[in-house]
Amino acid sequence: MSLKNRLDLAAEPVFLMDGSAFIYRGFFANRNMQRSDGFPTNALVVVTRVLMRILREERPQYFLFVKDGRGKNFRHDIFPLYKANRDATPDDLIRQMEPIERMVTALGMNLEISDGCEADDCIASLAARLSKERPVIIVSGDKDLKQCLGPNVFMWDPAFKEEKLLSAAQFTEESGLTPAQWPDVQALVGDTSDNIPGVPGIGPKTAAKIFEICPSLEDIRDHFVLLPPKLQDKLRSHLDEMFTWRKLTTLSLDVCTGLELGDLLVRPIDAESCVALAEEFELHALRREMASLERMQLSGQPADAKEAPKTHAQNGSRRAEASVPLNEGNEGSESARGVSTASAQQGASAQPPRGAGAQMSLLDVAEEKVAPQVGTAADLSDCRGLDVALVWPRGTGAAPHAAVADGEDICWTGGVDDLCRWAADARCIVTPDIKSLLSVAPCWRELLQKKSPDFFMDLGLAAYLINPEESDYGWPRLAVHWGGPLRADGPGPAQLALRMAAVLESRMQQDGLLELYKKLELPLTPVLSDMEGRGIAIDAGAFETFLTDVQSQLDRLTAEVYAVAGKEFNIRSAQQLGDVLFSTLELPSPRKTKGGQASTSQETLEKLAGRHPVVDSILQFRKLEKMRSTYLDPLPRLMDKQGRVHTTFNQKATATGRLSSSNPNLQNIPVRGELGKRMRSCFIAGPDLALVSADYSQVELRVLAHMSQDEALLEAFRKGEDIHARTAALVYDLPSEEVSADQRRNAKTINFGLIYGMGAQKLAQELKITTNEAKEFIARYFSRLTGLKEFYESVEATAKRQGFVTTLGGRRRLLPDIHSANGQAYALARRQAINTVIQGSAADVIKLAMLAVAGDAQLRDSKARLLLQVHDELLLEVPQAAAQRAGERVAELMGAVMPGNEPLSVPLVVDWGVGDNWGSAH
Known part of the structure; x- marks a missing residue:
């Protein structure tokens, strides 16, 4: 029975959903729910289920999903520490926000994102206004919204194990309070989740006793003597503060004024977007329910609910567009629509135009076209000379789909070796991610070795090169971004992949990326896969001893800090540390965080270094704690049975082309200082083996010299001079031998800083000078190095002319x-x-070096194996007898690299060493 009937409502109710609360609840309810490639889907799934239940059981005519916006709101002006104790929003939750917003609108429901206020304020304002003309049901279990209850306003929580439905009368019966008193109660009790202090010693029961005597804060203040002495003692020093706390707990009633009842009309389900979302995020169990909802809507949807909604952007909130095509605004998808290949044109031309009366129906597509199951090689189509696609639409743990050009999908249920032998006869194998394919079974790696990397077409890698700004190149995302125009006749995943391959290859050809793809990135993929499989050995005993020493130092530093502070506190807590530094010790607070509390950032503490001994202790504590928590404690637990740790190299993660490392990140292992040297010494060679470390010397500056053709830089590198001393000599008008250490350090800062786009303000911070002095320094730098100035200007001009750089x-x-x-x-x-x-050119250099080292016959014969790539360094494991010779060969190969098939104008210098551990080799 619907709520309208259960509550005996005379009119259709307005549903106002506290979207943020359900998003967070869904996220923390099941942290393990994810797509087959690891993308988190827990919040998306839970919110979608709640929305579909509401659509199915309530058939709402009016509905609004309200979500918190970003940044501060008016409560931070009242109390800067409001919500300052909250942890940063988890990245896995942030990644789901955009899909959730798309799902809300795809289901025909309205979305409001509150800015300058909270979702609760928007709900309270709308409830107060709209309840004058029709019932309002607030979909939430949040206690803060209880103050909104009234004769025509109810609260409903459908996601609890047992749903909760609350009216104003029930609230008063249960609590003895009226909804209007609720902000006053919360002001006294406080709210730890929002960092509202409240009055110490007063909890809900004590507050209830107080309000039996004095029913409001004003009554407490004006009739203070009526309260028992014990309660007076608790309240006496907080009579002013409690009114401040009430300002925080009282919901605003004057925001979201731009929304009218008609803007909340529920629309028909956008079937196309729902299908795309279900495929992209593997919501297979929900797809049939979506079709059922659409069928229900078509049979009983009120006519006026089909009007197109308006958009709003006023008074504290912004209204999300009601229905945005999933591919609109995405560079990759727009490009796919513009490529003229036969398969793309055929797919695009067959797709009906989208507009009034032409919306696709879930009823037609809710059931995926079931691919026939094939389990024996004899039943597979002949693929000799044809392209074959292999896609794991449900993840590599499930059955793959396979298709040959112009054929239909089959679902392969047989052995992977049989599938591999069949595919070996193809002209090319198309797959979304070669590195993942190589991890499925050894036979794929063997096939790649027999053929060559270009026997495979990596769809994700191609999409990455075309637009490196995306964060996800897995099959679900590829299918949405690039597959839209190719779906006209409902191809299966594998057939869709074949069509996609034609589009992507044409686009790479058009953008001049095909050589980069075929000669560098594609051959690099199996090299990375091999490196991941090898891993690197670590010395568990050395880790344990190091951890014990670090923990001992942490304990000593903790005791020192406690002694100075005069109390124990959580040194890792920014708020508690700030209280000690800036309240107890009265150190100057340079700046405040967005939450309003004093900053205890690394930058802030470094500025305070030397002002008090405790600051130096805390800086040392943080350095050691990072070492302990990031490396010493977790890495030994990640060892395999052979005592080796395996990282994942991410080839499609950065816009500059640099590789990154994760699970664990071995590219951030400390290198400088005593701690860095000891840390690297814990990484060791295997039995009877040695490690060879080869590191480019200042490769980015050498690339800069080559690309800018600045005469001073070219001459310095060709003569083997100290580049930073040479730069300092030019900037300060001094002979090189008279350059001081500080002047060289300043030149080094600007040399590297300009590569990363450092401006005057950042340079001033680094050199501890004024911004005007930094501007003068930069001007002097460019006046001496005119080639650099012209180069930077030409890069900017090229970017403006082309819209991209190369x-x-x-x-x-x-x-x-x-x-x-x-x-x-x-x-x-x-x-x-x-x-x-x-940086991108330097990335090209190191990747070419990796290919040269991995493919060198001499190194292969000596059984040298590439283990790690860390920034500009390569680390290999080699039999001890061949290590010296291998080091010489690696340096020779790295020095001969030619990005763009041309040698650099300056030599590529490589520093290398050999040792039984990484520390001694580096």
Whole structure:
């Protein structure tokens, strides 16, 4: 029975859903729910289920999903520490926000994102206004919203084990309070989740006793003597503060004024978007329910609910567009629509136009076309000379789909070796991720070795090169971003992949990326896979001893800090540490966080270094604690049975082309200082083996010299001079031998800083000078190094003219904000342009070096194996007898690399060493 009938409501109710509360509840309810490639889906699934239950059981005519916006709101102005104790929003939750918003609108429901206020304020304002003309049901279990209850306002929580339905009368009966008293109660009790202190010693029961005598804060203040002495003692010193706390607990009633009842009308389900979302995030169990909902809507949806909603952007909130095509605004998808290949054109031309009366129906597509199951090689189509696609739409643990060109999908249920032998006869194997394919079974690696990397087509890698700004190149996302125009006749996943391959290859050809793909990135994939499989050995005993020593130092530092503070506290807590530093010890607080509390960031503490001994102790504590928590404690637990740790190299993670490392990240292992040296010494060679470390010397500056053709830089590198001393000599008008250590350090800062787009303000911070002095320093720098100035200007001009920049190896990065009228966005785009040209070209260099080392016959014969790539360094494991010879060969190969098939104008110098551990080899 619907709520309308259960509550005996005379009119259709308005449903106002506290979306943020359900998003957080769904996220923390099941942290393990994820897509087959690891993308988290827990919040998305839970919110979707709640929304579909509401649509199915309530058939709402009016519905609004309200979600918190970003940034501060008016409560931070009242109390800067409001919610300051909350942890940062988990990345896995942030990643789901956009899909959730898409799902809300795809289901025909309205979305409001509150800015300058909270979702609760928007709900309270709408409830107060709309309840004058019809019933309002607040979909939430949040205690803060209880103050909204009234004669025509109810609260309903459908996601509890047992649903909760609350009216104003029930609230009063249960609590002895009226909804209007609730903000006063919360002001006294406080709220730890929102960092509202409240009055110490007063909990809900004590507050109830107080309000039996004095029913409001004003009564407490004006009739204080009526309260028992014990309660007076608790309240006496907080009579002013409690009114401040009430301002925080009282919901605003004057926001979201731009929303009218008609804007909350529920629309028909957008079937196309629902299908795309279900495929992208593998919501297979929900797809039939969506079709059922659409069928129900078509049979009983009120006519006026089909009006297109308006959009709003006023008074504290913004209204999300009601129905945005999933691919609109996405660079990759727009590009796919523009490629002229036969398969793409055929798919696009067969797709009906979307518009009034042409919406696709879930009833037609809710049931996926079931691919026939095939389990024996004899039943597979002949694929000799044809392209074959292999897709694992349910993840690599499930059955793959296979298809040959112009054929239909089959679902392979047989052995992986049989499938591999069949596919070996193909012209090319198309798959979303070669590195994942190689992990499925050894036979794929053997097949790649017999053929060559270009026997495979990696869809994700191609999409990455075309647009490296995306964060997800897994099959579900590829199918949505690139598959839209190719779905006209309902191809299966594998057949869709074949069509997608044609589009992506054509687009790479068009953008000049095909050589980069075929000669560098594609051959690198199996090299990375081999490196991941090998791992690197670690010395468990050395880790344990190191951990014991670090823990001992942490205990000593903790005791020192407690002694100075005069009390024990959580040194890891920013708030508690700030209280000690800036309240107890009265150190100057340079700045405050967005939450309003004093900053205890690394930058802040470094500025305070030397002002008090405790600051130096805390800085040392943080350095050691990071070492303990990031490396010493977790890494030994990640060892396999052979005592080796295996990382994952991410080939599609950065816009500049640099590789990254994760699970664990071995590219951030400390290198400098005593701790860094000892940390690296814990990584060891296997029995009878040695480690060879080969590291490019200042490769980014050498790339800069080559690309800028600045005479001073070219001469310095060709003569083997100290580049930073040479730069300092030019900037300060001194002979090189008279350059001081500080002057060299300043030159080094600007040399490297300009590569990363450092401006005057950042340089001033680094050199501890004024911004004007930093501007003068930069001006002097460019006046002496005129080639650099011309180069940076040419990069900016090229970016403006083309809309992108290109590296030496042909890698490109799109820069949509290079023409932005927003100064901040433009400045960022300019920094990205320079950074990409230099860092991206350096990435091309190190990747070419990896290919040269991995493919060298001499190193292969000596059984040298590439283990790690860390920034500009390669680490190999080699039999001890061959280590010296291997080091010489690696340095020779790395020095001969030619990005863009041309040698650099300056030599590529490689520093190398051999040792039984990483520390001694580096």
